[in-house]
Amino acid sequence: MSTIxxxxxxxxxxxEKWLLLxxxxxxxxxxxxxxxxxxxxxxxxxxxxxxLTENSIDDPDSDAFSKVKENVxxxxxxxxxxxxxxxxxxxxxxxxxEAMLEVLSSEITDAKQLYADSLKISxxxxxxxxxxxxxxxxxxxxxxxxxxxxxxxxxTPVIRVWDGVLALPIIGTLDSSxxxxxxxxxxQQIVESESxxxxxxxxxxxxxxxxxxxxxxxxxxxxxxxxxxxxxxxxRPEIAQTxxxxxxxLSGIITKATLASALRTSFDMLRYDVVKKSERKLATGA
Amino acid sequence: MEKIPILKFGEFLLVTIQVDLYDQLxxxxxxxxxxxxRKHHSRGVLIDISAVSIIDSFMGRILVNxxxxxKIMDAETVVTGMQPAVAITLIELGLHFEGVYNALNIExxxxxxxxxxxxLDEDHDIYSSE
Numbered sequence: 084m085s086t087i088x089x090x091x092x093x094x095x096x097x098x099e100k101w102l103l104l105x106x107x108x109x110x111x112x113x114x115x116x117x118x119x120x121x122x123x124x125x126x127x128x129x130x131x132x133x134x135l136t137e138n139s140i141d142d143p144d145s146d147a148f149s150k151v152k153e154n155v156x157x158x159x160x161x162x163x164x165x166x167x168x169x170x171x172x173x174x175x176x177x178x179x180x181e182a183m184l185e186v187l188s189s190e191i192t193d194a195k196q197l198y199a200d201s202l203k204i205s206x207x208x209x210x211x212x213x214x215x216x217x218x219x220x221x222x223x224x225x226x227x228x229x230x231x232x233x234x235x236x237x238x239t240p241v242i243r244v245w246d247g248v249l250a251l252p253i254i255g256t257l258d259s260s261x262x263x264x265x266x267x268x269x270x271q272q273i274v275e276s277e278s279x280x281x282x283x284x285x286x287x288x289x290x291x292x293x294x295x296x297x298x299x300x301x302x303x304x305x306x307x308x309x310x311x312x313x314x315x316x317x318x319r320p321e322i323a324q325t326x327x328x329x330x331x332x333l334s335g336i337i338t339k340a341t342l343a344s345a346l347r348t349s350f351d352m353l354r355y356d357v358v359k360k361s362e363r364k365l366a367t368g369a
Numbered sequence: 370m371e372k373i374p375i376l377k378f379g380e381f382l383l384v385t386i387q388v389d390l391y392d393q394l395x396x397x398x399x400x401x402x403x404x405x406x407r408k409h410h411s412r413g414v415l416i417d418i419s420a421v422s423i424i425d426s427f428m429g430r431i432l433v434n435x436x437x438x439x440k441i442m443d444a445e446t447v448v449t450g451m452q453p454a455v456a457i458t459l460i461e462l463g464l465h466f467e468g469v470y471n472a473l474n475i476e477x478x479x480x481x482x483x484x485x486x487x488x489l490d491e492d493h494d495i496y497s498s499e
Contacts, residue, residue, distance in 0.1 A: 263457075270453030277473055301460050308456040310449060310472035310481075 086200040087140060089190035090183065091132045098128045100182035105175065127154055128179070131211075140203050143210040155211055156218035163222025172219050176212040180205060239265050241272040248349045249278045250342065252317075254287030262298035266305055273311050280349040281306050284342050286317030296331040303336050312337070312352065316345035373398050377409050381482060382444075385417040395431045403438050413482035414439050417475055419450025429464040436469040445470065445485045449478035 090097070102124055131151050139147035155176070162172050184201055191197045234255065242250045251269050255261070269281055283302065288295065299315060306313040316339040318326075326333060339345040350357060358366070371394060376383040382405055384398070402414060414435065418424070424432075436446035447470045459466070470485065472478035 266457055267453060270456055273473065274453060277477075279473065279477065304465055305453075305456040305460045308459055308466060308471050309451050309453065310470075310474075310477065 086187065086191065086196070087135045087137070089187060090135060093186050093190065094128050094132045097132070097182050097186050098125045100185060101128065101179050104178040104181055123158065127151070130154065140207070143206045148207065148211065152211055152214045155215045159215040159218040160222040163219045164226065169219065172215065173212065176208060176215055180208040183208070235261060235264055239268055241268055243276055243278070244282070244346060245349070247278045247353060248280045248282065248346070249273065249276065250282040250284060252284040252287060256290070257288060257295045257298050259298070262302065266302050269302065270305060270309055273306065273309055279311050280314065280352060281311055282314045282316055282342065282345045282349065284317040284345070285315060285322070286319065291322045291325055293329055293331060296326065296329070296333070300336070314339060314345045314348060316340070316342045372401070375401060375405055377405070377411070380411055381413040381415055381479070382406065382409070382411045383415050385420070387420045389421065389423055390428055392427060395428055399431055399435055402435055403442070406439055406442050406444050411444050412486045414444055414446045415449060415475065415478050415482060416446065417449045417478070418455070419452065419474070421455065422452065424455050424459060426462050426464060429459055429462065429466070433466060433469060440468060445482060447472050447478040447482050449473065449475050
């Protein structure tokens with residue numbers, strides 16, 4: 084019996100063995116295999132053995148396997164999204180190889196033929212596995228990209244704290260692309276709300292190096308060009324230390340320790356007075 | 370020849386730039402403006418660039434030049450209504466507009482000019498009284 088025939092006639096057996104091997108791998112979750120997963124496995128095995136022909140068995144890159152690769156790719160992608168580990172995804176295909184070789188060794192008696200064909204099957208499955216891994220990594224990268232976009236959007240809110248006063252709490256590291264987003268949204272808001280003071284609160288920025296300081300100075304300069312004043316607040320002691328140690332000159336910029344003192348300063352600049360009601364009564368003599 | 374209109378408004382000069390400036394036009398504006406400052410004894414120059422979407426390094430330098438020249442002739446310069454994209458570009462170009470005051474809109478620009486000139490006059494009074 085030829086290898087191809089042996090595999091094709093035993094596709095059911097391969098599926099069973101594969102599922103069994105997977106179950107032993109998953110340990111406690113052995114019962115967790117759903118009907119859906121079983122059907123998926125059966126379909127994958129069937130399409131794989133079907134695509135084996137006299138020609139394609141010698142060529143792991145053959146087009147005959149494109150459908151199998153596509154299916155495995157989709158499967159790996161969904162596994163990546165569901166949070167499977169790379170090891171789990173890899174063993175998934177490795178176990179299929181194991182199951183196929185096991186069946187092969189019981190069907191083929193000639194040692195030489197068995198060795199040669201095992202090698203071929205191994206190559207094909209290795210190829211499929213590389214493919215599956217590429218899809219898995221791509222799935223992961225998609226998730227990371229989406230999260231990065233979300234974080235950039237969420238973390239740059241411009242808050243109107245008073246008439247003519249905007250606050251922008253920056254959370255997370257400031258890199259070039261984020262500075263761009265921060266600057267653009269801040270300047271846009273300044274135009275829309277006709278604000279004359281903007282407060283940049285950096286209490287959520289983990290560390291300030293020369294590059295971050297450079298970005299902050301740029302933002303402040305751009306705000307000034309628009310005709311608004313910019314105050315940097317939320318400077319923690321350790322950040323003040325790094326700024327001085329790095330020799331960064333922030334003398335041209337108004338800096339405050341807390342958002343509250345920055346707001347107080349902006350009230351001063353707008354010539355507002357914050358007075359307690361009782362004191363106001365005394366002052367007016369009521 | 371195309372010219373940018375300059376309006377006299379009390380002791381101020383008002384310029385609103387509505388077209389994208391090319392180099393010759395900008396140089397003419399510089400010369401006209403300085404001549405008018407002298408002619409009307411203006412104390413302040415207000416340039417509104419809210420309709421300008423592109424400012425290159427040359428234009429930036431012209432604006433700084435106007436401010437410096439006016440300053441020599443005892444007039445303050447305020448540039449108003451700069452668009453966010455323009456501000457970002459200027460910062461990236463490394464232009465910081467020394468000697469130019471900036472305001473969000475004409476209204477605030479006028480206020481700023483008045484306060485500058487008013488304060489300067491006050492200073493002057495202090496010196497003269499001493």
